[in-house]
Amino acid sequence: MKANFGLFFLAIFLVAVWTGWEWPYIAKLMPVYIAAIPGFALVLVQLYRDATDWEGGRGGQGGGIEMDEVYDLKLEKKVELRRTVAFFAWFAGGALAIWVFGIVIALPALVFLYALVEGKERWITSLAMSACTFLLVWGLFEYMLESRWPPGVLFR
Amino acid sequence: METSLFDAAAQGLLNLIQLKVWFALLAGVAIGTFTAVAPQGIGTPLVYAIALPVVIRWEPLTGIALLIGASSVSAICAAYLPVLFGIPGGGGSQATVLDGYPMGKRGEARRALGASFMAGGMGCLIGTLTLVIAVPAAKPLIYLMGSPELFVVMLWGLSMVAVLAGRRPIKGLIAAAFGLLIAMIGQQAQSGVMRFVFDQPYLLDGISISIIALAMFGIPSALDLALTKLGVEQQAVPLKGSLFDGIRDTLREWWLVVRCSFVGVWVGIVPGLGSQVVDWLAYGHAAQSCKGARESFGRGDVRGVIAPESANDAKDGGDLITTLLLGFPQGVATALFIVALLAWGFLPGPEMVKKNPELIYSIIWIQGIAGIIGTLVGFVLSGQLAKLAELRYTFMVSILFIFILMGAFSVHRDPLDLVAVVGFGILGYFMRRYAYPRPAMILGLVLGDLMEKYLYRSMMAYGFSWLARPAVIVLLILAAVSFVFTLRGRLKSKSESPASLGGAMGRAEDES
Structure with a gap:
């Protein structure tokens, strides 16, 4: 690889x-x-x-300090692969949802589902996080700043 | 008529007397404090990447206040994770674990934090003062530099960054070349040629640096949190002890603070060294120069906290010396800062020194003021901020999802922005996994346009005879010699861990 x-x-x-x-x-x-x-x-x-x-x-790389973050995660390969795939699935799914439904619906839904399903947070916590996301995306940008987000493909 | 530097400094301060600048500064301080304390991975580069699409639409001083406020404070408050959890904070606070965590475990967490805030604040002020002195000192030299000299300096700096990036210099150079290539996407201003556009209208203006930076740093950071499930699987030490003991310790060790601050400034100035190195260099210096360090370092010696934290905060001053005076960024954060300055119509480097010296001094004033505010915030809110460090990963990953996707989508509000952010996010993951340094790529990306502009100007003005200019020849020789020696040294030398600092690391590992 x-x-x-x-x-x-x-x-x-x-x-x-x-x-x-x-x-x-x-x-x-x-x-x-x-x-x-x-x-x-x-x-x-x-x-x-x-x-x-x-x-x-040569017994290791040339001497020096890593400038980037060092990838030294100590997880079982299977666990790491599973969590990595799950993470990218959530992220790509969120991006797809923004395209389909629009960001005002997609982001709060993503946060709610991620917290509930992946994070195993309580319903009320997940709903609160989702509500805060909605306030940020719609409340701040669309309502206060009047900066409209484009609608999703489904609503055009 | 050219403004004197004293007048520029005074004008720079007067320009800050606007309410919105102070609000932006305080917002930056709040953001910087949060990112410093929140679970690892959310550092200044990511903050800049998230903020960039927003602040470039603001007035320059307001945007600068937010960015500098965030970066200045995030270094001062970066000791929470090392002291409370025993895990490295963002770049520049890794060495703090060695003595900060043992202090936390024996009930002196507040003392360690107090020392880090005080040392950080003093380091920030020393770094800022150095920057103030550097502007008039460097001015005569800067005025001598034209497009050919600037091109060579940037090429030298970029190659040094790439070669010094980690233990795999070849990969660093590959990443830098890749970054340069990505910067070339779009229509070239000089010739009108559509480069690497492949008939896609989306690529006509190139790919937004904001999106690339967000994706390449934000997604791997969020992934780290999701993989390690931080906040669920780690617990903090109790917050005990006295902040004032830490303050007293730092004032007593003022000479150590000054020495380590200058280490930090030097690291900030030299291309290729960065925040991953500064704390280790300062810690190593302290370990070698402090009385009794051999026995006490690694066991909770407060000087082991003071040294890296003062250097880490002074480094920002050094970073800004090369960023503002030469137009050359030292890392991802300063590279993105240059992107913001360019978006506002300022060209960092000699042109900025000649035409906008008051802006440079405004930045210096903001840096100093933010450092003072950040130190006070650390002292006053230490208890509350410590709780932030225990945030569960679900909150942090969700916040990152929001800011990455929203930030990327807000650039053009085009679905292809989302494709770009996912694509570069996957690339960022693989680059980090297979040790192709992302900072080298980002520097290539940011510098690509600037370098091409200087190269084009040089060719148009002088043809190939710019290569025969005395300053260019000297710079090329210096660049070639340092590059070859550094590369040879890196390729031949055996692996050396930055943690092999006498007994300190060994003891820390044994006793953890």
Whole structure:
């Protein structure tokens, strides 16, 4: 999977070079010559290192401090996978619901269902959270600021 | 006629005498306090990502007050999670666990928090003062820098950030290149060419940085909470002891505060180092320089709290030195701050120093005032804020869902915004999982347009002869040498944990 993710970047840089090659010089200078071609070469190096287990063979990576958050979750693989899939399902479902029903209905419903089903909160707590969400999305934006959200596909 | 810096400083302060600026500052302080105390993962970058689509529609000073207020305070109040739960807070408060949590366990949680607020407040003021001094000191140098020099500085800084990002410099460079590429999506202003648009009207103006930042930082943060079920599976130590003991400790150790604050400022200035590093550097310095540290650090020595917290807060001053004077961001938060400044029509760097010095001083004043307010908030509301740290994950994930989806949808109110946020959220998850540093990508994304603009100006004004300018040659040599040496060093050196600080970490692990 580690190498597969490197292949994602490889594909992106390859498409970028392919697409941008015919552009005028000034248009392709940054994206092709400064970003995509060096990026492509670097990904090849990284894929080689992944394939030969370069970092493992050297007793760990180069010294340094992680600039990004370190992914060091200590959960069983199955539990982690299940919770991750569930999380993205909720998130994508919420996004889909916004498109179908509109944000004023979808967000409070998402919060209510997430708290009740996933979080196993009490009904009253889930309803209160949902009500606060509605107040924020409709009360603040539509009522006070008169900034109308677009309706969902179902209501157009 | 050019304004003198003294007049600019005075004008900068006068510009703040508006009620809405103060309301925005207080709102920023409230948001920063909440995010510092709330369960981990919700840091300044995410706050900026959420706030960006909203504040860019405000007047500049009002928006700046909210953003700076939030970031300044979130560092001051970041010690709650380390002291009460023994888990690292946001970047910059990881080392605080080593001594803060033992203090909490032996009934001195308030003393630890008091020391962290006082040290943080003092660190913030020292960082701000350094920024004040830096503006006139750097001005002659900044005036010498044109588009070619700025392009090289940005390229150097970006490559250093990428190489220093974590233990996998190659991945950092890949992430930075990817960020540069994403920044190129849309119609190029100079040539009119539609780049990577693929006949999609949505991509004509590129993908909104707000959406990308929200997705790449917000979704993995929310996922962390959902995975760990924080607030359900962790319990806080009781809040005992005296805040005033912590204040007294900090005043007694004033020289340690000053030294560590300058460590923080230095970390803020140097490209590539960031909040993940500042607390460890300061802690390490304190461990080596303080009397009796070998025996007491890692066991609840208050100096082990004072050192990282003062450095963490002073770092903001250092960050702003390079952000405002050179236009180069030091991390995701300052990168998004630059996005906001650009949206308001200001170009950070030499142009801002020449044309808008009063705005720079307004930012400095806001930074200092926010630090003072944040320190007071920490002291006054310590009991109430401690309860926030115990919020169950369902509340936090729900809040994040709301702000991420609403924030993304509010950019264009287009369903494709939702597709973008889900897509980049999944990308952010995989990038973090497989250690492709997201900050490097975001920096590439933010700097892409600026770098291209400076490169274009250089090419139009000088052709390729800009490469022969003396300042450019010097900068290129410096950049190449430092890049090659750093990369060689990183690729060859064995793994070194930042936690291998003598006996402190070992004791902390044994005794936890």
